[in-house]
Amino acid sequence: MRLRLPFDTQIDAPSRFPTGIRQVIARPPIPGLKLAFIVLNVIGLGLNVAIGFVVASGALDDEWYDFRDLGLAVGQLREGLDDRFDPAVSYVVTMLIGGVGILSLIGVILILLPWVERRLLARFQVRRGPNRVGPFGLLQPLADAFKLMQKETVVPRGADRFIYFLPPVLVFIPLMLVWGVVPWAPNMTYVDTNVGVLYLIAVGSLSTLAIFLAGWSSNNHYALLGAMRTVAMMISYEIPLSISLLAVVLLARSMQLSEIVAWQADHHAWFAFLMPFGLFTFFFSSTAELNRTPNDIAEAESEIVAGFHTEYSGMKAGLYLAVELGHAVATGAFVSTLFLGGWSMFGLEQWVPPYVILGVKIGLIYFVLVWLRSTLPRFRLDQLMAFAWKFLIPLSIIYVLVVAVEASIFARWDVPGLIPLAAYAVFNTALAWVLVRRWSGLMGYHPGSEPLRPVMATGVGGLRAARQLRGEA
Amino acid sequence: MTTATDPYVLNIGPQHPSTHGVFRLRVVMDGERIQDVEMIVGYLHRSMEKLAEERTFTQNIPFTDRADYLAGMSNNLGYVLACELLSGVEVPERAQYLRVIFAELQRIASHAMANGQLVSDAGAWQTPLLYMWREREKILDLFEMTCGARLTTNYMRIGGVAFDPPPEFYPAVNQLLEELPDRIEEYYRLLIDNEIFLARTTGVGAITAEDAINGSLTGPMLRASGVPWDLRKAEPYCVYDRMEFDIPVGRHGDAHDRFTVRMEEVKQSVRIIRQALDEMPSGAHKTEIPLALRPEPGEAYARVEGPRGELGFYVVSDGGPAPYRFHVRAPSLINLSLLREMAIGASLPDAVVALGSIDIVVGEIDR
Numbered sequence: 001m002r003l004r005l006p007f008d009t010q011i012d013a014p015s016r017f018p019t020g021i022r023q024v025i026a027r028p029p030i031p032g033l034k035l036a037f038i039v040l041n042v043i044g045l046g047l048n049v050a051i052g053f054v055v056a057s058g059a060l061d062d063e064w065y066d067f068r069d070l071g072l073a074v075g076q077l078r079e080g081l082d083d084r085f086d087p088a089v090s091y092v093v094t095m096l097i098g099g100v101g102i103l104s105l106i107g108v109i110l111i112l113l114p115w116v117e118r119r120l121l122a123r124f125q126v127r128r129g130p131n132r133v134g135p136f137g138l139l140q141p142l143a144d145a146f147k148l149m150q151k152e153t154v155v156p157r158g159a160d161r162f163i164y165f166l167p168p169v170l171v172f173i174p175l176m177l178v179w180g181v182v183p184w185a186p187n188m189t190y191v192d193t194n195v196g197v198l199y200l201i202a203v204g205s206l207s208t209l210a211i212f213l214a215g216w217s218s219n220n221h222y223a224l225l226g227a228m229r230t231v232a233m234m235i236s237y238e239i240p241l242s243i244s245l246l247a248v249v250l251l252a253r254s255m256q257l258s259e260i261v262a263w264q265a266d267h268h269a270w271f272a273f274l275m276p277f278g279l280f281t282f283f284f285s286s287t288a289e290l291n292r293t294p295n296d297i298a299e300a301e302s303e304i305v306a307g308f309h310t311e312y313s314g315m316k317a318g319l320y321l322a323v324e325l326g327h328a329v330a331t332g333a334f335v336s337t338l339f340l341g342g343w344s345m346f347g348l349e350q351w352v353p354p355y356v357i358l359g360v361k362i363g364l365i366y367f368v369l370v371w372l373r374s375t376l377p378r379f380r381l382d383q384l385m386a387f388a389w390k391f392l393i394p395l396s397i398i399y400v401l402v403v404a405v406e407a408s409i410f411a412r413w414d415v416p417g418l419i420p421l422a423a424y425a426v427f428n429t430a431l432a433w434v435l436v437r438r439w440s441g442l443m444g445y446h447p448g449s450e451p452l453r454p455v456m457a458t459g460v461g462g463l464r465a466a467r468q469l470r471g472e473a
Numbered sequence: 474m475t476t477a478t479d480p481y482v483l484n485i486g487p488q489h490p491s492t493h494g495v496f497r498l499r500v501v502m503d504g505e506r507i508q509d510v511e512m513i514v515g516y517l518h519r520s521m522e523k524l525a526e527e528r529t530f531t532q533n534i535p536f537t538d539r540a541d542y543l544a545g546m547s548n549n550l551g552y553v554l555a556c557e558l559l560s561g562v563e564v565p566e567r568a569q570y571l572r573v574i575f576a577e578l579q580r581i582a583s584h585a586m587a588n589g590q591l592v593s594d595a596g597a598w599q600t601p602l603l604y605m606w607r608e609r610e611k612i613l614d615l616f617e618m619t620c621g622a623r624l625t626t627n628y629m630r631i632g633g634v635a636f637d638p639p640p641e642f643y644p645a646v647n648q649l650l651e652e653l654p655d656r657i658e659e660y661y662r663l664l665i666d667n668e669i670f671l672a673r674t675t676g677v678g679a680i681t682a683e684d685a686i687n688g689s690l691t692g693p694m695l696r697a698s699g700v701p702w703d704l705r706k707a708e709p710y711c712v713y714d715r716m717e718f719d720i721p722v723g724r725h726g727d728a729h730d731r732f733t734v735r736m737e738e739v740k741q742s743v744r745i746i747r748q749a750l751d752e753m754p755s756g757a758h759k760t761e762i763p764l765a766l767r768p769e770p771g772e773a774y775a776r777v778e779g780p781r782g783e784l785g786f787y788v789v790s791d792g793g794p795a796p797y798r799f800h801v802r803a804p805s806l807i808n809l810s811l812l813r814e815m816a817i818g819a820s821l822p823d824a825v826v827a828l829g830s831i832d833i834v835v836g837e838i839d840r
Contacts, residue, residue: 125603221483225505225821294596294669302491302594302829303822377669378596380822381505450675452665454721454734457701466682466700469722 055351068353071187074098098190102179109329110322114141117325117370124374144318151314156219159311163217168312168319170210175326177203182333183258185343185354196257197245200334201238204289207323208234211298214320215308226307229381230298233288236388241285243396244278247403248338251275251410261342265349268418270341273425277399277432279339281392286331288384291324292369294376295384332365333358340365390443395435402431480508483821487516491594491825494835500816500824507824510816512809517839525799530556530766530788531631533799537786538625540801541837543586546579546616547779548837549629554710554775555786556631560768563760568633569711570753575616575628576711576777577742577749578646581653582612583780584693584735587832591732592664594829595673596822601664608656611649618642631766633759646750653743657736665733674729678815678827681726688811691804692782694831697734698726704778715752716745728830735832765794772798781805781832801840805833 060066064076074094081090115130115138122129130137155164181196183189193199208230215227248271249255252263264270272279288295291307299307309320336342340361343354379387406424455469486497495516501509521540525533537552538545550572557564586609589602613623619638620628628635664670680690685698695702703720705713721737723730768790776785782804789798808831816824 121598125600126607127603221481296596297822300596300822301598302596303825305490373598374600376597377592377667377673378822379669380673380820382820383672447668451724452671452729452733454697454723454730454737456719456737457722458719459701460703460707460720461701463682463686463700466698466722469699469701470682470724 052351068349069185069187070355071185071189075187102176102190106176106179106326109326111141112138113325113329113366114144114321116366120367120370121374124371145315148315148318153316154311154313156311158219160217160219163213164311167210167214167217168316170213171207171320171323174203174206174210175323175330177206178327178330179333181257182330182337182358183261183342184358185349186258186262188355189258192256192258194254194256197249197255197260197338200257201242201245205234205238207327208289211308214312218308218311220311222304222306222310223308225304226298226310229304230291230308232381233295233298233384236385237285237288237392240281240388240392240396241289243393243400244275244281244285245338247275247278247396247400250400250404250407253407253411257337257342261337261344264341265344267421268346269421269425270339272339272341273429274421275399275403275428275432277395277428277435278403279335280432281396281399282339283335284392285388286335287369287372288388290327290331290369292328292373294372294379296373296378297381297384300378328369329362329366332362332369335365336361391439395439398435399428399432402428478503486513491829492835493590493829493833496833496835496838498824498828500821502821505820507816507819507821510813510824512812514806514809514835514838517835519840521840522799522801525796527795529794530560530768530796531762531764533796534629534631535625535627537801538627539836540803540840541779541781541784541805541834542624543834544579544583544780544784545622545624545626546575546628547583547777547784549626550576550711551775551777551779551784551786552788553629553631554777555773555788556766556768558773558775559771559788559790560631560762560766562632562762562766564633565757565760566712566754567637567756568758570749571634571638571758572629572711573713573716573749574646574746574753575619575626575634577746578612578615580742580780581739582609584739585609587693587780588660588732588735590832591674591728591826591829592670594825595670597670601660604660604663608649608653611645615642615646615649618645630759632762633757635759637758643750646746650743650747654740657739660736665736671729673822673826674732674830675727676725677728677819677823678830679725679727680811680815684811684814685726688807688814690782690808690811692779692808693731693734693738694782694808696720697723697730699723704776704783708776710775710777712749712752713745716748718744728826731830731832767792767794776802779804781834781837782808801837803837803840805831805835806838809833809838 054060055068060068062072064073066072074097077097078090078094081093118140119129119137130140133139133143155161178200180190181193181199183192211230212227215223215225215230218224248260251271251274252260254260254263260271284295291298297303299309304310306317309317312320336358342361343349343358345352345357349357406428410420410424457465457469459465461468480501480503483500483502484497485500486492487495492498497513497516499511499513500507519539521536525536528536534549534552537548541548556562585605589605592601593599616626616628617623619642620626620636622628680688680694680698682699685695685700690698691702699722701720701722704710705716705718706720718741721734721741723734770790770792772787772789774785774787776783778784783802784804785802787798787800787802788796791797812824812828812831815827819827
């Protein structure tokens with residue numbers, strides 16, 4: 001039996017399957033597709049070689065068409081506009097360009113990253129992950145978004161309707177604001193404010209307010225618990241986070257993010273090497289503020305279902321998930337900017353566009369976040385609070401004192417600082433190691449003091465045998 | 474000014490990610506502390522014990538694997554042992570060995586599920602669960618190969634087992650036994666020393682040996698509390714008296730001990746299956762019994778060491794083709810009864826981990 005179908009797939013129904021199962025013959029390959037791929041690859045390779053040649057011959061240095069720093073082109077445009085029009089015009093135009101750039105960046109992140117996260121998680125979990133919608137399942141996030149938009153929005157009875165509808169929109173604002181201060185290249189920062197670090201701390205904790213509104217207005221105990229956990233965690237972890245940033249500011253002598261990156265690029269030293277404990281504090285506190293594993297207690301699935309967004313359905317829930325993803329990537333950007341040299345890569349930024357370097361670093365941090373999520377169990381709320389107040393905060397304060405002394409010595413030094421910096425790096429790493437070991441011992445942490453595996457008994461018995469096994473008479 | 478907090482009621486379940494089925498906890502909480510727990514069961518009640526009075530002894534076998542759907546083989550085994558005790562049907566030796574092999578494979582599959590679920594409840598986002606399911610899948614494939622079903626196996630019969638395993642069963646099971654010890658060490662490396670997992674499970678839901686015996690706990694729960702009690706050794710059925718194995722016993726009776734005891738039991742099960750495969754004689758795998766078995770009037774109680782504890786089947790016959798009374802001693806239900814003691818005074822996450830460490834199957838609780 002042969003069926004004729006409107007599309008070019010032939011369906012052949014062999015007789016040994018009387019009903020149902022039919023063998024589908026694959027569509028014949030499109031002629032010339034392979035050749036087209038080869039030609040495209042050759043063209044791409046040629047383009048790369050040409051770019052390398054142009055960069056090497058110095059033809060691009062600080063001209064407006066220097067694609068390694070898109071800020072130069074905008075600057076050129078601004079000058080041209082200033083010549084002809086009122087300064088307000090150039091201001092508005094450049095702001096619009098940057099704004100559109102940041103918004104489209106967030107859009108691309110939110111469309112692409114759910115797929116990346118799910119695929120990575122699947123690989124960690126010996127699964128395959130989404131691979132049905134589009135090539136490699138790339139369109140899965142879009143399909144999910146369409147599905148979520150079609151869903152009915154259920155408002156729980158007794159919810160405070162106005163406040164209930166507000167937070168899904170409110171949480172988006174800090175996400176967009178926080179991307180504004182990221183330096184992508186020497187001249188490529190949307191708002192290069194001189195209080196960048198302060199701005200970061202201020203804006204970074206704004207979304208907690210929206211989350212608390214969501215938890216409070218849902219009229220649900222799970223949501224309320226999640227919201228209270230979020231607030232408790234934000235209050236606790238904002239302190240070590242700020243202190244770790246203080247150490248960076250002390251050494252770089254600036255709160256301007258572009259200055260901090262420039263300091264690292266100039267001295268060929270990342271703050272990650274100079275203060276590894278600061279990097280750990282910042283990263284761990286960020287995961288706490290992000291609700292990422294191991295600190296995802298605010299939406300701990302096995303305990304409080306979905307935390308503050310338990311009662312949200314459809315695209316409202318989707319927005320929360322999207323914002324969380326965006327914040328995770330933003331954290332990647334700030335960890336790279338503050339501790340991993342931002343757009344600099346020991347001279348490689350002369351050859352590769354700095355924003356590509358930053359993008360790769362963000363991707364790596366994000367990979368680490370997904371890795372943690374797929375590996376670690378979750379802390380309990382009181383353990384997390386104890387870790388912040390008993391461990392991170394005292395150690396950060398000791399650490400920032402040491403860095404303050406080092407910074408004051410470094411400021412008096414006249415010779416180029418590579419040797420003192422190396423000494424600082426060695427000293428700070430050793431200090432972090434000693435501090436962590438001593439302090440955890442002081443707090444009663446003794447690993448390996450208890451046998452972890454069970455006793456093997458050969459015979460059966462009751463309570464008397466149990467007492468014998470315990471070593472009692 | 475003084476501030477006071479009011480306790481509030483939180484309904485955990487019947488639909489909740491960590492109640493493992495339709496099971497409901499009505500919790501009175503003060504902030505994150507649990508003041509009181511009321512366990513509400515019955516959402517999955519299918520009236521199996523009453524239905525069994527209307528069906529013949531053989532027709533009741535499928536009910537048993539639908540009670541504890543994660544340990545169908547063990548439940549089948551307990552029921553057919555009770556029926557054989559009642560009717561005096563002889564079982565061929567090969568069938569005895571096959572029963573041991575499949576009951577132990579089922580124990581491995583069930584423990585993999587239990588431990589994976591426990592780590593998932595502790596917050597590891599499904600990764601350990603899926604790793605442990607990898608082995609469980611292979612065991613379920615073996616079941617499918619032998620009897621055509623994966624969970625509701627309906628494999629044990631009164632007087633033997635339904636089918637002899639096919640020839641491709643033996644290489645597959647040998648390969649699985651080769652892999653399993655390495656896999657268990659891998660899980661140990663991944664989890665047993667994990668600081669977060671230790672912090673979440675040590676001391677959580679601890680039960681002393683005395684309390685465990687008073688609460689009539691059985692299975693891994695009892696052994697984790699330090700009591701070396703295992704029906705396979707204490708009251709051997711099938712051919713367990715010919716097998717050599719040890720009983721893993723915990724030290725503190727907390728969730729971590731239950732986890733490690735289950736892990737070690739998997740190792741011991743591998744030992745038992747190896748011995749059973751080596752010693753298994755050839756011959757018939759089933760005794761023919763009449764279509765409608767009519768045992769003499771009387772009663773029988775058979776108990777086996779299921780993955781969750783003592784799994785007892787009480788069958789009464791009045792001489793007719795159907796049991797006069799059929800009752801299951803479900804280990805999940807009795808183990809669950811101590812959750813209240815474990816949860817009161819603990820915080821919500823601890824109670825969830827304690828519940829996960831009990832390893833309940835709601836189908837068995839409600840039957």
